[in-house]
Each structure stands twice: as C-alpha cells, then as structure tokens.
Amino acid sequence: MVFCYSLPSKSSSSPRVTLWRRLRRIGAISLKSSIYVLPDRDECIESFQWLAQEVQQAKGEALVMRVERFEGLADEEIIELFRQAKSEEYQEIEALAMELEKSISSNSSLEDRSSLLETLEKLRRQHSEIARVDFFDCVDGQRLTIILNRIAQALSATLSQALEIPHQAxxxxxxxxxxxxxxxxxxxxxxxxxxxxxxxxxxxxxxxxxxxxxxxxxxxxxxxxxxxxxxxxxxxxxxxxxxxxxxxxxxxxxxxxxxxxxxxxxxxxxxxxxxxxxxxxxxxxxxxxxxxxxxxxxxxxxxxxxxxxx
Known part of the structure; x- marks a missing residue:
C-alpha cells in the first residue's frame, strides 16, 4: 500500500512533524520524499486512510493506493528495507538494555531493584511498540526479546529460581x-x-x-x-x-x-x-x-x- 501527500507550502511545520511521527509509529517506510509504503494488510490500509483524513483536514492532499509492484525494485528488496528500519530501532533499545544488564548486582537494594524494573518495563514497552509494526520479523527483535527476558530473570527473586518442582508427565x-x-x-x-x-x-x-x-x-x-x-x-x-x-x-x-x-x-x-x-x-x-x-x-x-x- 502506498501513501503520498502534500501540505500547503505556507502551513506551519507542526502538521509535517506530527505526520512524520505518525508514519514512523505505524511502521511505514519512505521510498521517496512524501511517498510511504506499508504491506497490503487491512490494519495498514486503515492506518493510511486515517492519515489521509488528517492531511485533508490540514488543507492538504493525500492519496492511498494499492501498488502491484515497483519498477526496478523487487518485493524482497522492499521487505529488506522494512527490516533495516526496524533493525535500527531495535538496536537503539538493545544498547540501553545492555547498559541496564551491566548495572544489575546481587547486592542491589529493594529501591535500586524497583528502579531497574521500571527501566526494564520502559524498554519492554518500547520493544512492544516496535514489534507491533515489525511486519517481516526482523532478527534484531528476536535477539532483543532474549536479552530483555534474560534481564527479567536476573532481576527476579532467587527463591523462585531455586525451588525444585517435581516433573510429571x-x-x-x-x-x-x-x-x-x-x-x-x-x-x-x-x-x-x-x-x-x-x-x-x-x-x-x-x-x-x-x-x-x-x-x-x-x-x-x-x-x-x-x-x-x-x-x-x-x-x-x-x-x-x-x-x-x-x-x-x-x-x-x-x-x-x-x-x-x-x-x-x-x-x-x-x-x-x-x-x-x-x-x-x-x-x-x-x-x-x-x-x-x-x-x-x-x-x-x-x-x-x-x-x-x-
């Protein structure tokens, strides 16, 4: 699905910035200036339709259309562009997660542990927001999930890890x-x-x-x-x-x-x-x-x- 738009030249920068943020939030990638792409899925079509309505309310023009193929650009190349975009976002969170993991200590006080858990929750929330529009399962997202789960295990109480529960068939x-x-x-x-x-x-x-x-x-x-x-x-x-x-x-x-x-x-x-x-x-x-x-x-x-x- 392709979304293209134009806003009045005299309009303030606020609608442009807001629109750019919304496009990034729904997972759209840009092939050229003011031309954005999403997979042909119902939720993606709806997202573009809402954006088109917002552009029209800002006195601009917008077009949503289904494209069968792009000349000189294979589907796999477009999919790789989606993955690259998500990879950059995942890596930003991964860097913060690695710093968080380094700060975990077995001697951390309850207050410190609470602060670390809040940071972990924030990183997980950011990860979930990206994963929601990770349409082609970027491998960096899977790696980040493993890291966040590892941090959660490190922060969890040692009692739950030490308990032995007999296995049954x-x-x-x-x-x-x-x-x-x-x-x-x-x-x-x-x-x-x-x-x-x-x-x-x-x-x-x-x-x-x-x-x-x-x-x-x-x-x-x-x-x-x-x-x-x-x-x-x-x-x-x-x-x-x-x-x-x-x-x-x-x-x-x-x-x-x-x-x-x-x-x-x-x-x-x-x-x-x-x-x-x-x-x-x-x-x-x-x-x-x-x-x-x-x-x-x-x-x-x-x-x-x-x-x-x-």
Missing part, C-alpha cells in the same frame, strides 16, 4: 477431572487455559469449594497444584509439566505480578490485562463466561509472545 493427566474455586481470576484462568491448551482441550473443569475423590484440584485450599514458595499456581503447573515453550514465561510473569503483586516482574501488558479482568468482574460475568473469555485472552497473548520469542 502430561499423559498421566489427560483423562482427569479438574476442580477449582468459583469466580476464577488471573491465576485460575491462566491454569484453565494451560489445561485446555496443553493437557486436554476437552477437560472437564468444575467450580466448587469441595473436591471429589477422583478430581485434580488447583488453586484452592489443600490443592494438588497451588502456590509454592513465591511461585503462583500457573508457574508451578508450567514447571511441573515442563512447559518451557516460547510465550509461556511471558504469560507467567503477567500472571505472577497480578496475582502476587510483589514487583518481581515488569511487563507493559500487565496493567491492561489486570484492568480487563476487573472489568469482567464488574460486569458480573458467570464462571462459564469468565472461563471462555479467559481462554481467548491467554490464547491471544500466547500467539503474540510465541511470535516475538519463537
């Missing part, structure tokens, strides 16, 4: 019935998604304060799967079944922070996920509705994180 639990407390929130919803995603998509999950003899209890009093040390139940289950797939750790950090609120992890997605869950409760969704919404939420998060970390 998924096959032994595929035909089991599960039970947890009613009104599932972050930890239980994440566990339910994990059960249906990796253990048994058709698992029977019941909500009750009582456990039948043949049921596997989780996230409730005297449960088979519950908190261990400063690990939430989702973290315990993921470790128990050896689920170290890309995306699981990112979800675990979000669940841990919302559930335990110990400032151990800093992820930019956490406040949004927490607000969404609170909204479901304010809307008085039933247990079944909470389960359905929760599975969709975590499936979406897993798809995004798996792509970023895969």
């Amino acid at each position: 998924i096959t032994e639990y595929q035909n089991k019935r599960w039970v947890t407390r009613p009104r599932p929130y972050i930890d239980r919803l994440a566990c339910i998604w994990l059960i249906r995603k990796f253990i048994n998509p058709h698992a029977e999950i019941r909500y009750s304060h009582e456990v039948a003899p043949d049921e596997i209890s989780f996230e409730m009093k005297d449960a088979i799967f519950g908190h261990c040390g400063n690990l939430c139940t989702f973290e315990v289950m993921a470790r128990t079944f050896g689920l170290n797939k890309p995306g699981i750790q990112a979800i675990a950090e979000i669940v841990h922070e919302i559930d335990l609120q110990d400032s151990q992890y800093a992820r930019p997605e956490t406040p949004g996920v927490d607000a969404l869950l609170q909204g479901w409760f304010l809307a008085k969704l039933s247990d079944a509705e909470l389960e359905t919404c929760g599975i969709k939420l975590f499936e979406g998060l897993y798809a995004v994180f798996s792509k970023q970390q895969g």
Whole structure:
C-alpha cells in the first residue's frame, strides 16, 4: 500500500512533524520524499486512510493506493528495507538494555531493584511498540526479546529460581477431572487455559469449594497444584509439566505480578490485562463466561509472545 501527500507550502511545520511521527509509529517506510509504503494488510490500509483524513483536514492532499509492484525494485528488496528500519530501532533499545544488564548486582537494594524494573518495563514497552509494526520479523527483535527476558530473570527473586518442582508427565493427566474455586481470576484462568491448551482441550473443569475423590484440584485450599514458595499456581503447573515453550514465561510473569503483586516482574501488558479482568468482574460475568473469555485472552497473548520469542 502506498501513501503520498502534500501540505500547503505556507502551513506551519507542526502538521509535517506530527505526520512524520505518525508514519514512523505505524511502521511505514519512505521510498521517496512524501511517498510511504506499508504491506497490503487491512490494519495498514486503515492506518493510511486515517492519515489521509488528517492531511485533508490540514488543507492538504493525500492519496492511498494499492501498488502491484515497483519498477526496478523487487518485493524482497522492499521487505529488506522494512527490516533495516526496524533493525535500527531495535538496536537503539538493545544498547540501553545492555547498559541496564551491566548495572544489575546481587547486592542491589529493594529501591535500586524497583528502579531497574521500571527501566526494564520502559524498554519492554518500547520493544512492544516496535514489534507491533515489525511486519517481516526482523532478527534484531528476536535477539532483543532474549536479552530483555534474560534481564527479567536476573532481576527476579532467587527463591523462585531455586525451588525444585517435581516433573510429571502430561499423559498421566489427560483423562482427569479438574476442580477449582468459583469466580476464577488471573491465576485460575491462566491454569484453565494451560489445561485446555496443553493437557486436554476437552477437560472437564468444575467450580466448587469441595473436591471429589477422583478430581485434580488447583488453586484452592489443600490443592494438588497451588502456590509454592513465591511461585503462583500457573508457574508451578508450567514447571511441573515442563512447559518451557516460547510465550509461556511471558504469560507467567503477567500472571505472577497480578496475582502476587510483589514487583518481581515488569511487563507493559500487565496493567491492561489486570484492568480487563476487573472489568469482567464488574460486569458480573458467570464462571462459564469468565472461563471462555479467559481462554481467548491467554490464547491471544500466547500467539503474540510465541511470535516475538519463537
């Protein structure tokens, strides 16, 4: 998709600067002056259409068009231009991340650790903003994800790393019935998604304060799967079944922070996920509705994180 525009020569620099920033934010690359390109995708078309409207409101002219090919420029060359643009942005964050990693010390005070976590959250937020418009999966973004995850692990409490969780085979639990407390929130919803995603998509999950003899209890009093040390139940289950797939750790950090609120992890997605869950409760969704919404939420998060970390 191609976007080209012109603004009145007498207009101030403010609309031009604003437009340039918006084009960069949506991931557009410039082939020539005032000619910008995005992949032919629905969200990209919509972004260009909104920009065209803003240009027209500023008394300028804009054109959005679909181009089959550029003369003398192969598709792969255009894709490489997109990757180069993202590479430069990723490398800027990577330099800051490496400085942050150097500043981590095992003797850091709680106040220092809190400041480091805030910096990490800021870098992760910047990384997410770039990754959102990294249309062709620049390798620098994958490397940066690894570095940011390494920093998060270094800042996390040593207790959670030292805890030994006995491994168990998924096959032994595929035909089991599960039970947890009613009104599932972050930890239980994440566990339910994990059960249906990796253990048994058709698992029977019941909500009750009582456990039948043949049921596997989780996230409730005297449960088979519950908190261990400063690990939430989702973290315990993921470790128990050896689920170290890309995306699981990112979800675990979000669940841990919302559930335990110990400032151990800093992820930019956490406040949004927490607000969404609170909204479901304010809307008085039933247990079944909470389960359905929760599975969709975590499936979406897993798809995004798996792509970023895969």
